[in-house]
Amino acid sequence: MPNRFSIYFTLFVLLLVIIIGCVQNPVAPTLSDAFHDIQTQTLQNSCVNGCHDKTTQRSLLILDKDSSYSQLMNHKLQRNGTKFQKLVIPGNPDSSFLYYKITTSTNTIEYGERMPSRLTAIAQNQIDAIKSWILRGAPND
Numbered sequence: 001m002p003n004r005f006s007i008y009f010t011l012f013v014l015l016l017v018i019i020i021g022c023v024q025n026p027v028a029p030t031l032s033d034a035f036h037d038i039q040t041q042t043l044q045n046s047c048v049n050g051c052h053d054k055t056t057q058r059s060l061l062i063l064d065k066d067s068s069y070s071q072l073m074n075h076k077l078q079r080n081g082t083k084f085q086k087l088v089i090p091g092n093p094d095s096s097f098l099y100y101k102i103t104t105s106t107n108t109i110e111y112g113e114r115m116p117s118r119l120t121a122i123a124q125n126q127i128d129a130i131k132s133w134i135l136r137g138a139p140n141d
Contacts, residue, residue, distance in 0.1 A: 035138070046115075073086075090134065103127060
């Protein structure tokens with residue numbers, strides 16, 4: 001029969017493993033899927049500065065707070081033969097070029113590179129919020 005020390009030591013080690021696992025693999029908080037929150041938490045920080053602002057307008061796309069919703073819903077893709085018709089197809093993230101650009105890891109001639117190109121990929125909770133927003137019909141809320 002194990003002595004008290006062995007039992008306490010085993011419990012201590014088990015608790016330590018659980019704590020270390022939680023610290024090293026924190027769960028990202030769920031983000032709001034309201035467009036206003038997506039704009040301020042994701043688009044403004046990861047897309048606008050130096051790329052999709054009024055000065056730079058990469059791919060003729062402006063994603064600042066005054067233009068982003070209209071641009072995402074109405075921007076015409078310039079690529080010929082693309083399987084994507086628009087940047088956002090309400091209700092269908094898999095047909096939305098925006099969703100493809102933030103989730104793909106492939107750099108192709110046809111579709112270009114993952115966005116944001118110069119920065120770290122956006123966090124999974126931000127991707128989940130954008131997907132949820134598109135699934136809800138991409139309202140301007």
